[in-house]
Amino acid sequence: MYLADIGNSNIKIWRDGEVDIFPIHSFSPNQILDRVFYISSNPNFSKQLHNFPNWKDVSYLFHANTQYRTLGIDRIVAIDEVESGIVVDMGTAVTIDIVRNFQHLGGYILLGKKASFETFQNKTPHLNIADRKLHQIDTLPLFSEDAIYSGFFHSIANFVIGLKERYKIEEVLITGGDGEELSKVVKNSKFRRWLLFEKMEKRIRKII
Amino acid sequence: MYLADIGNSNIKIWRDGEVDIFPIHSFSPNQILDRVFYISSNPNFSKQLHNFPNWKDVSYLFHANTQYRTLGIDRIVAIDEVESGIVVDMGTAVTIDIVRNFQHLGGYILLGKKASFETFQNKTPHLNIADRKLHQIDTLPLFSEDAIYSGFFHSIANFVIGLKERYKIEEVLITGGDGEELSKVVKNSKFRRWLLFEKMEKRIRKII
Structure with missing residues (x-):
């Protein structure tokens, strides 16, 4: 199982507790064939991921009890629980x-x-x-x-x-x-x- | 009497409590013929002032009791007294x-x-x-x-x-x-x- 945290500068890829960090512009989603569960605060990069069914957006699993509008998914995950x-x-x-x-x-x-x-x-x-x-x-x-x-x-x-x-x-x-x-x-x-x-x-x- | 505070981006000119601020690159010392007492944290600009005898560096009037090396003259003046x-x-x-x-x-x-x-x-x-x-x-x-x-x-x-x-x-x-x-x-x-x-x-x- 892979996890990915997609930002504007970098993409961080987790696998079994090991993490690699790639500059976003040099990373292509087809580098991983296995299942990837990701969150993304980079809408441009996310768009192309719809063409890769092994990449699954899991942001729907997280919700913050807040009145802050536009709270990024990375911050929502960070305060989860x-x-x-x-x-x-x-x-x-x-x-x-x-x-x-x-x-x-x-x-x-x-x-x-x-x-x-x-x-x-x-x-x-x-x-x-x-x-x-x-x-x-x-x-x-x-x-x-x-x-x-x-x-x-x-x-x-x-x-x-x-x-x-x-x-x-x-x-x-x-x-x-x-x-x-x-x-x-x-x-x-x-x-x-x-x-x-x-x-x-x-x-x-x-x-x- | 004019006072001047010369920085890297701007020069501030004081006269009788009124202050004008000029971008340093568009300012020439010969714009003022009267006496100007100045401090400068911009050594490049200061160099040319030696050619203008009406411009007088007054940094020697200020001294800070400190072990901080390279404390700028603007900070030394700010904490004076x-x-x-x-x-x-x-x-x-x-x-x-x-x-x-x-x-x-x-x-x-x-x-x-x-x-x-x-x-x-x-x-x-x-x-x-x-x-x-x-x-x-x-x-x-x-x-x-x-x-x-x-x-x-x-x-x-x-x-x-x-x-x-x-x-x-x-x-x-x-x-x-x-x-x-x-x-x-x-x-x-x-x-x-x-x-x-x-x-x-x-x-x-x-x-x-």
Whole structure:
């Protein structure tokens, strides 16, 4: 069984707990002949999948109790079965969703690390931002490179901590490519690299 | 008397409390014949100013008690004479500086609103981000446009509030083009649009 999470930049393919990531423009659905259960936040790519009967859209299995319109399927899956928690996906964009008593209360979208650092790098080519070490959250940067690198993570960490207090929520669940680093500066958070695939697998096991 | 704050994108010219902003590439120093006291974080532009004796670099008047290397002159001026405070400049970049007992403890650099929103706009051209209304900080966005717009300001606001608590600092001083909006979601903060010019004027009055 294959699972796929289709975004605008990449497609992530899960098989038996192993995940491969392909740039979307270099991926063709006929590369997989087996059954693929997918969710997609990329309507253009999804269109062509109707011609491949082994690709099955499973977004109908997920539903969020929310008043947020246009909540992406990836975010709906990420908060699936969460009773109370703040769910942070550190991907191309950073999404932050707040759930209390199985109600999705709303959420935020911030720029992801790659796009943010690329913009700085273009403006200040002499700075070497990418390879910095993340500061502890109670240590202030004393170099511009650190000020940018740790600033990205510390601002999000403080945001999440502030939301926890405001909404009286204990659990913080973090996923996405840059999630492991964020989890180091958000105390008591849980990092689950393949959160979406775990949730997809759980639901799909019930129907097959 | 003219004052000038020279950045990489713009030059701001102050005269008797009135400020004009010019794109740096379309500005020539010979447009002003009167005396100009300036600070510059744009070394390329500064070079040509040596040929204009009416332009006087006043950065030597300012000094920060800090271990932060490469702290820009604009940030040094912004924290001038601050005893204890968090100083936020919401410009092309967002700089956040922490001062306690006249000691600059360190700081952060985040991407500014314009660059951040432009990146989102390029990736999701169907979204109309720019003209949103800023949510109260205790109201969660329920649309993607709001999630981006308010997310930018709320994440910075929570970051600043977290830093205030961590470093036991009361005063928050905000300046820069997008500073007025931030000040609406940081309780008890002070917004001073022309903070740098106020500080420059004060120091210069003492020497002329």
